[in-house]
Amino acid sequence: MIALIVISFLVSAFAVQVFMRRARRHARLYAADMPQRFHKGHVPRLGGAGIMLGMGTAWLVAGLGTEVFNVDWPFKAAAIALACMTPAVLGGIVEDVTQRVSVRYRLGLTIGSALLLCWVLGLGVSRTGVDVVDRALVAWPYMAVLFAAIAIGGLPHAFNIIDGYNGLAGTVAVLVCLAISHVALQVGDRQLAAMVICLMGATLGFLIWNYPRGKIFAGDGGAYVWGMVIAVACVSLVQRHPTVSPWFPMLLLIYPVWETMFSIYRKLARGQSPGMADALHFHQLIFRRIVRVAFADDEARQLLARNNRTSPYLWIFAAATVVPAVLFWNRTWVLVVFCALFVATYVAAYLMIVRFKVPRWLRP
Numbered sequence: 001m002i003a004l005i006v007i008s009f010l011v012s013a014f015a016v017q018v019f020m021r022r023a024r025r026h027a028r029l030y031a032a033d034m035p036q037r038f039h040k041g042h043v044p045r046l047g048g049a050g051i052m053l054g055m056g057t058a059w060l061v062a063g064l065g066t067e068v069f070n071v072d073w074p075f076k077a078a079a080i081a082l083a084c085m086t087p088a089v090l091g092g093i094v095e096d097v098t099q100r101v102s103v104r105y106r107l108g109l110t111i112g113s114a115l116l117l118c119w120v121l122g123l124g125v126s127r128t129g130v131d132v133v134d135r136a137l138v139a140w141p142y143m144a145v146l147f148a149a150i151a152i153g154g155l156p157h158a159f160n161i162i163d164g165y166n167g168l169a170g171t172v173a174v175l176v177c178l179a180i181s182h183v184a185l186q187v188g189d190r191q192l193a194a195m196v197i198c199l200m201g202a203t204l205g206f207l208i209w210n211y212p213r214g215k216i217f218a219g220d221g222g223a224y225v226w227g228m229v230i231a232v233a234c235v236s237l238v239q240r241h242p243t244v245s246p247w248f249p250m251l252l253l254i255y256p257v258w259e260t261m262f263s264i265y266r267k268l269a270r271g272q273s274p275g276m277a278d279a280l281h282f283h284q285l286i287f288r289r290i291v292r293v294a295f296a297d298d299e300a301r302q303l304l305a306r307n308n309r310t311s312p313y314l315w316i317f318a319a320a321t322v323v324p325a326v327l328f329w330n331r332t333w334v335l336v337v338f339c340a341l342f343v344a345t346y347v348a349a350y351l352m353i354v355r356f357k358v359p360r361w362l363r364p
Helices: 002-022 047-064 075-098 103-121 131-139 141-162 168-186 190-210 219-240 247-252 254-269 282-289 299-327 332-354
Strands: none
Touching (some): 002 047, 002 190, 047 075, 047 190, 047 219, 075 219, 103 141, 103 219, 131 141, 141 168, 141 254, 168 190, 168 254, 168 299, 247 299, 247 332, 254 299, 282 332, 299 332
């Protein structure tokens, strides 16, 4: 599988560089007064297109050379999966270029692509670890498909929410892909391992341009690629292998999922639309209230330095859920406890930062 990592990495790195050089004119359309903007200058947001090309190329090559790569992944299956994802990813890329695709349309595209993937790949969530819910899912198979479609169509938007600073969402995606590939290999599923390994290689090809220099962003397109592929891998892993706890993907992805749920609650409580962008996400509070002002020659360098120093806080935060998920991937009750612990820690940390009660040892 190392060859697949190399292929996806090289194709992605080259494609991202091309987009980085050719798309600066479109970057000017991204308004300077956007609440989630924490950089200076016009930075292209087409990194997701490069990630899609790198991953897609590796998928198709794996299908062509089944015996060479030792992955039972037919070319046709890889091509169909890519075709089902394309509408959602293209919607995100169009938004990155034009800034004119509403949240409602993008959500519709991701749910539509998710339904296509569920239909083509036969995906469904039939196990949740809750007996009453599991019996209902078995009794009504269409509900299992609906759950899977919501998960696959919703996770891209969760990744989009945490994609706020250089290297943040990309590194979280790499950690998650490593965890999924490890568990997939533990249960002997080389196909699923190869699927996320290709995504990891493509993401690394993007990250060499994104962190720490911030030359290009993943944009909505990149978040949609990460979210859809990771969600499909998680649903497939739980569906194919009864030994894998359904709470393994929940703990693995609790950071972006809970960030999204908490953001929806926070905005509704303030009488705002959940689709309205703001600057009160957890990573944005860390940037504004924990990361100190960096001394630099000009404002652009200062913003870049603070931007880069924000992401490691969230990497550690995400790793704190990824590690126990990998260690206890087949023990439901332990995973549930860690999920509850994360939620309590997140809420406590959020309130602490909002109220300016951050301990001195957390301030660099």
